[in-house]
Structures are given as structure tokens and as C-alpha cells.
């Protein structure tokens with residue numbers, strides 16, 4: 414793909430979209446201090462440091478990464494609400510690798526992660542990825558169900574991947590450029606908007 418094609422495909426990625434009452438927009442450095450680091454700290458036994466996030470965000474400009482935050486409007490009056498979740502994608506060799514998905518405990522089970530994954534899926538398709546993949550803890554059965562809804566299926570196990578203790582299930586979702594996959598995403602989006 415030429416540089417111009419790549420730039421055209423990335424057009425529109427700077428704007429925000431609202432999915433199921435959740436606003437999805439690109440993660441900015443200032444979001445780290447205003448929500449992201451707090452959510453990260455309560456989401457994982459070994460949270461990423463601010464430096465890791467900064468290094469990831471620094472790779473967005475060159476097209477190697479994509480990071481999104483989710484906000485809920487606090488007063489319903491159009492004011493920007495606080496960051497309630499975020500998710501990231503690493504682009505490599507025509508595939509997208511989900512690096513992180515987390516939602517503030519008080520905002521879970523309300524479709525925030527679903528809205529974030531819809532955003533990432535659209536970006537992966539726009540960038541020409543043919544598949545996307547992720548690792549998930551064996552114990553995170555709720556997250557596995559979320560990913561299953563997006564068409565991810567278990568493809569292998571990385572032994573003691575987390576803290577040298579817990580196994581990771583590797584999940585893959587293939588053929589994401591196909592019309593069937595676009596339809597699945599549209600169905601998920603419609604359910605969220607209901």
C-alpha cells in the first residue's frame with residue numbers, strides 16, 4: 414500500500430463517534446492523567462506505567478498503533494464526560510493485535526468495551542487488516558465472551574504468559590474484510606444503539 418493510500422485510509426480517524434451513548438475518540442496524552450492511569454491501576458495485577466502508554470501513543474502518528482478512549486456524557490447536555498474506558502490496537506503485517514482493553518469498574522456491563530472494540534474493528538478494516546488477534550487470561554471468562562461476540566475463536570495457549578503464572582488463550586478472528594464480518598459489526602452496533 415502506498416503512503417498516500419495509507420493516509421487516505423486513516424482519514425476520519427481523528428474524529429469522535431457515538432456508539433450506544435458512548436463517545437469514542439482517539440486517546441490523547443492528557444487522557445492518561447484524566448482517567449486512563451486510574452482505570453489501568455484497578456484493572457490489572459501488573460498495570461502499564463505512564464511511560465508505556467506514552468510510548469504506545471507516540472507510535473500512533475506513524476500508523477503503528479491506534480488507541481481509543483470511551484467517554485460517557487456526565488449530564489446528558491453534550492458536555493464531555495470522563496474517560497470510562499480505553500482500548501488499543503497494534504498493526505503489524507496486515508494484522509491487528511489488541512494490546513489493551515479496560516473499563517472502569519463502575520461502568521462495566523453497559524457496552525463500553527463493545528463500543529471500543531467496534532471502533533477498533535472499523536480501524537482495522539479501514540487499514541486493510543485481514544485478521545485481528547489478542548491474548549486473554551484463562552480466568553477472564555467475561556472478556557472471552559465479549560471477544561467471542563466479535564468473532565474471535567481460541568487458537569492456542571501461551572503457557573504462564575501472565576506474571577509467569579497464568580496461561581493466556583490466544584484468540585484470532587479472520588476474514589475481517591469480508592461482507593459477513595461487516596454485517597456482524599453492524600448487528601453488534603445496532604444492538605448497542607437499541
Ligand SMILES: CC(C)(COP(=O)(O)OP(=O)(O)OC[C@H]1O[C@@H](n2cnc3c(N)ncnc32)[C@H](O)[C@@H]1OP(=O)(O)O)[C@@H](O)C(=O)NCCC(=O)NCCS
Nearest residue numbers: 456514515516521522523524525526527549555556558559
Ligand atoms: C473485560 C472488560 C473490558 C469488559 O468491559 P465491559 O464494558 O463491561 O464489557 P461490555 O459491557 O461491552 O460487555 C459485553 C459482553 O461481554 C460479556 N462480559 C463482559 N464482562 C463480563 C463479565 N464480567 N462477566 C460475564 N460476561 C461478561 C457479556 O456477554 C457482555 O454482554 P452483557 O452485559 O449483555 O451480558 C472489563 O470487565 C474490564 O475492564 N476488565 C478488567 C480488564 C480486563 O480484563 N481486560 C481484558 C484484557 S484481555
